[in-house]
Amino acid sequence: MAGTCRNKNKRFNTGAKKANGADDGDEDDTEGEECDVVVWDTLSNSFKKAQAVLDQNRELIKKVNENHQSKIPDNLVKNVGLIREINGNISKVIKIYSDLSVNFSESVRQRKRTGNEKVENMRS
Template identity: 65%
Template sequence: MTTLESSSAVDSSMEDTSQTLTQPPNHTTTTTKTKAKNDYTNRFDGDGKNGNEEDDGDEECDAEVWETLSKSFREVQSVLDQNRALIQQVNENHQSRIPDNLVKNVALIREINGNVSKVMGLYSDLSVNFSTIVHQRREITGSKDSSNSDSSNKVDSME
């Protein structure tokens, strides 16, 4: 295979990848939303009242979690889109075989490298933020459960 054929193979595979990355699977989003809705619906008793009586707090926390996750994923997608454009420019410069364009590729590849590091940082931050939110929520749920047990113990001791 010649270098030109190799470049063509890379271009065609990049086109396939860009289509995959720019078109998020709608069924996953729908499934996640449906599951979240079902989980929310399953919290209710048959009479339509919330069995846990923490509906407002849960919805507010859920909105905060989704907001945090969405913001992080938008940032990551933005950097990945930028990298896609940079990679495309590198390929065009390489195919042109013009010395000035080949020199420009050095800076472009460094920028791509920096963006990869940025994406790693964003995913790391996302993981930490998500973990923190989950731990805070567990602490809140745990403290509510213990206060509910204390209340029921007081009622039992009064009888």
């Protein structure tokens, strides 16, 4: 996992350098940096949670469609509850992505603070 993170870090940093026009051609700059495994795990876990809820919604939607096509009154009544569950799941996904956004933003801010502190310490 750490090797994978290091490669992703390298790729993102290299892309950022090129976008800023500051690529010095030395792509090994990030090789020695440790990857923030916690950030990657948070991203991964959040996406997995969201995907699980979305997969559950896919199944619920299939059931709603089957019930609707059957035109059986009891099945149509069941759809009310299923649709409520789908709506609740959508709220869960929104919460997952909202929390992910906040956590990711905080991680970026922390990394910037740490980077600025390192630069200040080097100047001293």
